[in-house]
Amino acid sequence: MDSPVGIAEMNEHEVLPEMEAILSIDTTKGNRILNHRGIAISPTVRQGYILPASADLVSLLETVTGEPAQVFALATQDITPYGNGLHHLNSILQPAVSTTAPVVGVAITTVTPVAGCATGASHETDIALAARFCVEVAKGFAPGTLSFHDAAEFEELTRRYGSAALLQTSGDGPLREED
Helix, strand or coil, X not given: CCCCCCHHHHHHHHCCCCCCCEEEEEECCCCCCCCCCEEEECCCEECCEECCCCHHHHHHHHHHHCCCCCECCCCHHHHCCCCCCCCCCCCCCHHHHHCCCCEEEEEEECXXXXXXXXXXXXXXXXXXXXXXXXXXXXXXXXXXXXXXXXXHHHHHXXXXXXXXXXXXXXXXXXXXXXX
């Protein structure tokens, strides 16, 4: 299956400059990275950096699911733009290439690898978990009682090591539309 619209064009319409944080929901089932049925979150990604998983989000995920939190692994190339010729887990963190806001992936997962687009592969209960998690995050983020990352630590990281925003670009080579 292939999308009729490329990731870059989707980001133009879905990632707005006024967004203060982004939850990116996607089925993440065609891999052997996470063998769990339900939902999982990614570490926070911001401006080319993979930051620690938010303790606030981990706690909230456990509250919503009633199970230990599942946090899926990321590699640097997973947070770079599609079309650069590098392997990507999937498109779940593609919004991170188009914003300065923190981004967290919310993955709908399975125990064994299956095509996320396969008929019958998505379960209503897992979709409901993802939706409930996102609603609860919004309820905590809006008044400022929940954070996607430690802002002071992020500032210190960028002060010490500089910008990692190059990872939000195609790098040295030309950007192809799809991976």
